[in-house]
Amino acid sequence: YVTGPVLLAARLRSVPTCIHEQNSIPGLANRMISHFVSRIFVSIPGEYPFSEQKTVVSGNPVRQEILAAAERRQQEAVSGKTDSGETGRPLTLLIMGGSLGAHRINMLMLDVAAQLDDQQKKAVQLIHQTGTADEEKVRDGYAATGVKAEVRAFFTDMASLYSQADLVLARAGATSLAELSVMGLPAVLIPYPYAADDHQAKNAEYYVAGGGAVMYRESELDAELLGKILSQLLGDIDKLKQMALAMKNMGQPDATRRILDSCMDLVGIKR
Template sequence: MGAKEKNIRVLLTGGGTGGHLFPAVATAQEFQKQMPATEVLFVGTRRKMDSRSLGMYGFASESIRSYGLKGKSVLELLKAVAILPVSYLQALRIIRRFQPDIVVGVGGYVTGPVVAAAKSLGLPVVLHEQNSVPGLANRKLGTLADRVCLSLPGSGSEFSADKIVYTGNPVRTKILQLAGTSLPPKSGRKTLLILGGSQGAHAVNRLVSEAVCAFTDAELQGIKVIHQTGEKDQEQVEAAYQQRGMDALVAGFFMKMDEVYAEADLVVSRAGATTLSELAVLGKPAILIPYPSAADNHQEKNGQYYVDGGGAVQYRQKDLNAEQLGIAILDLMYNREKLSMMGAAMKALAFPDAAERIVACCLEQIGKYRK
């Protein structure tokens, strides 16, 4: 019986950030699009954002006790290592109960025990790596995986060449649907969208709010601002915009990102892989300020791919001040031709069929294991 002729049970594991979670959601959505009877279970962290987001998409989830290893103190490392046998046994119990046909790991420390348990039970495993520099969990698990799906060219040096499949980074269904929609041309004001990432980014929030609040009344007249701040900075940023008398929509976190993206003419953002994939699919030009403490400086390397392709400009946080950022924003916001060219270049770098490629890879492995 072929994989598509049977109800598929897919276990996805990973999380800890939206960058890990949303590609997993997109993959699950594609499985259910192709095979509506597909049963999906996420195994991840106890983070509020993970459970809130998964609940919104209607997916069942379970969590195991697990702690990260990278960049931790000696005591934290001892704690993380000590809990690994418990994590592994919890993962075994969940897998035996759910009986998946395949396990898909999307990175993050929780992936390790789940993938190890899956392989000990003889299940196929596919990993997906979002970033230009593979994360620690995926690097270590590459030897166990049957296939490793990569998002960006040049990111495969850590894995066996015969396991690598370049798929791109999948984006959620509603954002793909928006990408396929012909939006009417906007007249009047341009919309500046600021994304600090799923957990906010204090430095980006400060830089952008200072930059925009320093614009003249004439400059502000043609700009609307939408700013995702993260919960910690929401009140402060909102107060700054109100004091300046600006037209600004501020929220800690936007659940309906497709509606927010639809408004945007220019985006100021960190350089997380998932955000970049969404911007590319939608053809949104961007000013990128990579998170300087990202593991292996992967955000700057993520961003460079889009800079090289002409869809974005990128600044190191340490080299940037509010005045410079303000000049960069105005230079693009009031240059329709440049915005349009960057948007087209961004779209040319996209992988709109990434989820389909990952699902095809998974079905191939399911078929091999059933022979």
């Protein structure tokens, strides 16, 4: 909201202005500001309440270290070094609930872990970002069931985690989805049910339609269903590869360049 007065002041002084909308359903501030800015960048294609003439599908910028990790992952895929599951190595499931974790997902995963048989425990390893409140409980729970898991309240090196993952279980925040698509990581998405205007579900729908993800509402999931979903995906290497390729095709690693080029164009600087 603090950007509104700044952008208005810029408009009054005839300074070109831009905004970026990460989500599929714009927030109130961007909806209001959109009427007087020069250009509007959006993360993914969709129907927005913005002027088509001013709107550019730029993608959502991701960090340089993730772009580098994505490039390495692509090179390894070409050389055949990422065939987990086909070489006897366990597959890696990355579980993220956003920066603060997701209590419901944490508890569901503990119940899923308790249902795994010995063969399934050998076939998969977990990396789980829990948030502070559930870290100890989740770590102890996995240990009690004999599931191999790296558990932390919060990870800072996401590029490293993405590089290890074969499948991701996550919320559907715009930044996470941009990173997953750039990395080409298939995902099981559980949108945050209390997000404004249910925008996380709308975010997820784009990636589901493109074949890179599946989405389930938190209210419809129990441990039995989630365990079945994960087991089926982790047990089907070809399906994971198809989803990974579809996710990669929806990624926009050049989002930063597109935005910068457009901004330079607005001020008459050619790059």
